[in-house]
Amino acid sequence: MKAYKIPEATVMRLSIYSRYLHQLIDDGVKSVSSDEIAHGVGVSSAQVRKDLAYFGEFGTRGVGYKVEVLYGHLMKILGLDRRWCAIIIGAGKLGSALALYQGFAARGFNVGAILDASPDKIGTKLGEIEVEPLEMMAQRIEEKNITIGIVTVPASAAQEVTDKLIESGVKAILNFSPRVLKVPGNVILRNVDLSVNLEVLSFNLNYLK
């Protein structure tokens, strides 16, 4: 790792490249060019090479990249050569869907606990794990070494549970609530805002036509 600041867009693309390479491995493909990756994921080949260049030289000039080698590098760069444990706060529809989503486990993310404030949710089972009360937060984060908090509570409760997550030692937050959260500078925050996404579509439908 050599560069100082990596563009977020680059990191997102690396994740997508890695998934594409995984597909190629499944298909038994051994070698790939930046141009093929580019076509596969819908970016330019220069972009692919620039993105990779932040982290080293992984290809062979005149030849291309060995699929499995490049995949291994990307997984390591993305921090996916280990498992991460997450906690979900909010066992509503969305929280439950995420808890049961297979795609996470496949990429190295465990859901270590799922908590909710509502008494009638507590005790219900979501696959392997049982919904527990919010009071369990600090204990579960501690004992299961949880670094990622996933917030799927209503907007009105989002900042409060976020503060508690951070206080309990979580280092990164994935926020699904429609609220702008304030977090200290050493905590990583990403927002997955469903309404904003739909509204960008609505804007474009309205504006381009």
Place this chain on the structure above:
Amino acid sequence: MKAYKIPEATVMRLSIYSRYLHQLIDDGVKSVSSDEIAHGVGVSSAQVRKDLAYFGEFGTRGVGYKVEVLYGHLMKILGLDRRWCAIIIGAGKLGSALALYQGFAARGFNVGAILDASPDKIGTKLGEIEVEPLEMMAQRIEEKNITIGIVTVPASAAQEVTDKLIESGVKAILNFSPRVLKVPGNVILRNVDLSVNLEVLSFNLNYLK
């Protein structure tokens, strides 16, 4: 509307500003400055003013913005002064969660239909609406004037249902599947990639520390 190309980041922020203004209206606030909006949503005040400047002059120098007036402008700019009808393809956990999500209706989005390929999902009720077979796609899109398709099927089926959606007349796609979709240039596509989001967190946890 005067400018030609509006940055996507600007559109996303407008959506967030509008939500913040909605909160202010609920709180009975009548007037607001770009600086207050900026603090409320975590951007700079110059950014707020520049974003608004793409679309006109909505404030009063030396005074600020009337909350309700600005809110009205933003809703109109975002195309939220009308209702939009969406169809959800895939009645799995995520599709069901989205179908039942209250936040969409609140911002003017109806779910007109939800379809699935699996016989044991068809006929089940999600709130008001019933899961129907994929064959109903063209008919429902036609009769309910649906412009937005929401894709929540597994990666392996994503491109196929997307093609059908577009063939049936959908103008915009919100893709939740972990697949890069190819769509014609006149169709608007947005991706909400849950794994990518988690992997960006993982990268940052790994890289910054």
Place this chain on the structure above:
DNA sequence: GACTGTGAAGCCATTCACAGCT
């Protein structure tokens, strides 16, 4: 005095184009 609206400057990401390997 306060705050908006905006041209100019600065900064960052993407694209170009080609030197460097195999």
Place this chain on the structure above:
DNA sequence: AGCTGTGAATGGCTTCACAGTC
């Protein structure tokens, strides 16, 4: 000959700083 790796050029978004208005 083919494809990577990369400095230079381009393009676009954000920040700055101040003129304009109330």
